Amino acid sequence: ETGVTQTPRHLVMGMTNKKSLKCEQHLGHNAMYWYKQSAKKPLELMFVYNFKEQTENNSVPSRFSPECPNSSHLFLHLHTLQPEDSALYLCASSQDGRVEGNTIYFGEGSWLTVV
Amino acid sequence: AQSVTQLDSQVPVFEEAPVELRCNYSSSVSVYLFWYVQYPNQGLQLLLKYLSGSTLVKGINGFEAEFNKSQTSFHLRKPSVHISDTAEYFCAVRDSGGSNYKLTFGKGTLLTVNP
Numbered sequence: 001e002t003g004v005t006q007t008p009r010h011l012v013m014g015m016t017n018k019k020s021l022k023c024e025q026h027l028g029h030n031a032m033y034w035y036k037q038s039a040k041k042p043l044e045l046m047f048v049y050n051f052k053e054q055t056e057n058n059s060v061p062s063r064f065s066p067e068c069p070n071s072s073h074l075f076l077h078l079h080t081l082q083p084e085d086s087a088l089y090l091c092a093s094s095q096d097g098r099v100e101g102n103t104i105y106f107g108e109g110s111w112l113t114v115v
Numbered sequence: 116a117q118s119v120t121q122l123d124s125q126v127p128v129f130e131e132a133p134v135e136l137r138c139n140y141s142s143s144v145s146v147y148l149f150w151y152v153q154y155p156n157q158g159l160q161l162l163l164k165y166l167s168g169s170t171l172v173k174g175i176n177g178f179e180a181e182f183n184k185s186q187t188s189f190h191l192r193k194p195s196v197h198i199s200d201t202a203e204y205f206c207a208v209r210d211s212g213g214s215n216y217k218l219t220f221g222k223g224t225l226l227t228v229n230p
Contacts, residue, residue, distance in 0.1 A: 004158070042119070043159075043205065043220040056217065090158055104218060106151075106158035 003027045004107035006091050012113045013081065021076040021110045023091030031097030032074040033104065034066060037088040049074060050097035081114045088112075117142040117208050121221035129229050130198055136191040136224045138206030145211040148189040149218065150180055153203045162204070165189065166211075176200065201228045 004025045013019050025032065034046040048056035049068040063085075065077040074091055088109040094102040122137040140146065147166050151159040163174025170182040180191045189206060206221040 006158075040222065042222045043218075045217050048217070092159075103161055103164065106160070108156070108158040 004091055004093055004105055006089075006107040006110050008110060009108065010111045010113075012115060013078065014115055015081060015083070017078075017081075019078045021078070021089055021091075021112070023074040023076075023107060025072055025074075025091075025093040025105070025107075027093055027105060029093040029095050029105075030071050031094045031102075032068060032071070033092040033094075033097075034074065034076050035090040035092060035106075037090055037109070039087075043090070046076075048097055055097060078112070081112075083114050086113045117146065117210065117219045119206050119208050119219055119221035121204075121206055121224045123224050124222065125225045125227065127227045127229060128196055131195045133194050134192065134196050134200075134226065136204050136206075136226065138189045138191065138221060140187050140189065140206070140208045142187075142208060142210065147209045147211050148180075148182060149207040149209070150174065150178070150189070150191050151205045151207060151220075152176075153205065153223075155202070159205065162191070196226070196228045198228050198230060200226060202226060 007022045031050045033048050036044045045058050046060045047066045052068050063080050067075040090109045091107040092104045094104045118141045120139045128134050149164045150162040152162050153159050162178050163172045165172045165182045173179045178193050203223045203225050205223045207218045209218050
């Protein structure tokens, strides 16, 4: 039990599909994050939401669309992805994205394969 | 801009041997430093962090790390490893001031503990 729950854990989708990844945190945090983890590359920050407001978009292609309806939930909507988008997508949360030194807690990730 | 270099992509050791995983960073400002561990098929878990104060930081599972400002390093050590320590370890850095609250990760070091 990590406090940050991601579903689905595994997803296979075609390049023309539309799917969504879901993240829920049970820690009472106010900041939520999406990271991408590809083989042999550092973790890449994709999006940050702080108090439901998007505060960071790290030049992510528009085929990835985040949604944060409240501080506990974060979605990543996927549309017309490419095979190179196959990766582990990690959701994370922290108490307040603006406070330096806040510990970031990660979920177990969603493995995405684009075929 | 910050960057993190983990000098070894893989470190094989025998059980009960000591281990050091190396991490160097570059930043134009003061930083906070973190080590995360990722066990197979799981998300990232915080091992330890340096925010301020004593440069020797103790974390979970018997790990410790030492912040060396002059060498811009934050190496992770454990005096005696167990099979269960087999995992990927990530060093991360975050600016300690301003509004930049992003974590920058290294590429990771795969620690394999052999019997």
